[in-house]
Amino acid sequence: MATEKWTPAPLPDLSGRTVVVTGASSGLGAVTARELARAGARVVLAVRNPGKGQSVADGIAGKTEVRALDLGNLASVQAFADSWSGPLDILINNAGIMGVPQGRTADGFELQFGTNHLGHFALTNLLLPHITDRIVTLSSGLSFMGRIHLDDLNWQNRPYKPMRAYAQSKLANLLFTVELQRRLGEAGSSVRALNAHPGVATTPLDQHLRGLTGAFTRFSYRFYAQKKAEYGALPILYAATQDVPGGSYIGPSGRDGERPRIEKRSARDTDATMARRLWDRSEELTRVYFA
Known part of the structure; x- marks a missing residue:
C-alpha cells in the first residue's frame, strides 16, 4: 500500500x-548521498571517478568521503573492501x-551484467x-x-541486445536480494536485504538510450525522462531509512513518485x-563467497 506523500524531510536522525x-557522483546516487548526509550520516x-565524486561531495552539507570504486573491475572492488575498517x-x-x-569488464564479463550485478555481488x-x-x-x-541465461550470462552465444542485457542484470539484482535475505535469515543475522527502483527519472543513466532504435526503446525513453532524480531517489531513501521487512521491494507511486510503497514481486x-x-554461478565467476 502506498504511503502518504513523502519527502526526505522526515528522515530519522542518522548521526553516528x-x-x-555506490555511483554517487551523479543522478540518483548524488541525491541519495546528499539527503543521507543532511540527516547526519557519514556518507x-x-x-569510479574520484574527481567527479569530490565535486559532488563539495556541494553536500554534512560528513562525506570519496573513495575510488570501479565495479567493472574486481580488483578495484577487492581493494575498496580491503581498505574498509569499522x-x-x-x-x-x-x-x-x-x-x-x-563491451567487457576488466574481468571479461558482459559490461552491464558485470557492473550492475557481479560488481555489487562481490562488493556486498x-x-x-x-x-x-541493511x-x-x-x-x-x-x-x-x-x-x-545461466549458460550464457555474458552474452557470448547470443546476439547482443543492449536493453535485454540491462534487463537481465536488473532481474539479477532482484534475485540476488532474494537469496541474500534467505542466507541472512538462515544465519540468524538482523541485517536486512532490500531492493528499490526509481520508476522513471532523468539521470545520466539514460545517455545511451538516445542512440538505440526500435519502437519500444523510443516509447520507454519518452516516459523514462519525465521525472527528476529527486523523485527517483525517494524509494531508495525510504528503503534505506524506514522500518520495512527484509526482502521488501520499494518503488514509487503517485504522479511524481512521491509515495514510496512496497511493490508486489512477480x-x-x-x-x-x-x-x-x-x-x-556468481560465486564461481567472482570467486567471492558469502561470509
Whole structure:
C-alpha cells in the first residue's frame, strides 16, 4: 500500500551512522548521498571517478568521503573492501549502466551484467562482515524484460541486445536480494536485504538510450525522462531509512513518485531455485563467497 506523500524531510536522525553509496557522483546516487548526509550520516561516495565524486561531495552539507570504486573491475572492488575498517550501517548498491554498446569488464564479463550485478555481488559479500543494518540494491521496472541465461550470462552465444542485457542484470539484482535475505535469515543475522527502483527519472543513466532504435526503446525513453532524480531517489531513501521487512521491494507511486510503497514481486523475481543457482554461478565467476 502506498504511503502518504513523502519527502526526505522526515528522515530519522542518522548521526553516528555510516553509509556507502555506490555511483554517487551523479543522478540518483548524488541525491541519495546528499539527503543521507543532511540527516547526519557519514556518507562515503564510492565512485569510479574520484574527481567527479569530490565535486559532488563539495556541494553536500554534512560528513562525506570519496573513495575510488570501479565495479567493472574486481580488483578495484577487492581493494575498496580491503581498505574498509569499522562498522558500515547501510550499503546502497546504486551504481549502474544502461543500454550500453556491447563491451567487457576488466574481468571479461558482459559490461552491464558485470557492473550492475557481479560488481555489487562481490562488493556486498566482501563488506558483509562490517554491515550492521541493511543492504539496498537498485533494480528497475524494466526487469520484467529480463531472463537469466545461466549458460550464457555474458552474452557470448547470443546476439547482443543492449536493453535485454540491462534487463537481465536488473532481474539479477532482484534475485540476488532474494537469496541474500534467505542466507541472512538462515544465519540468524538482523541485517536486512532490500531492493528499490526509481520508476522513471532523468539521470545520466539514460545517455545511451538516445542512440538505440526500435519502437519500444523510443516509447520507454519518452516516459523514462519525465521525472527528476529527486523523485527517483525517494524509494531508495525510504528503503534505506524506514522500518520495512527484509526482502521488501520499494518503488514509487503517485504522479511524481512521491509515495514510496512496497511493490508486489512477480513469480520470476522471487524464484528461489533460480536465485540460488544464480548465486552459485556468481560465486564461481567472482570467486567471492558469502561470509
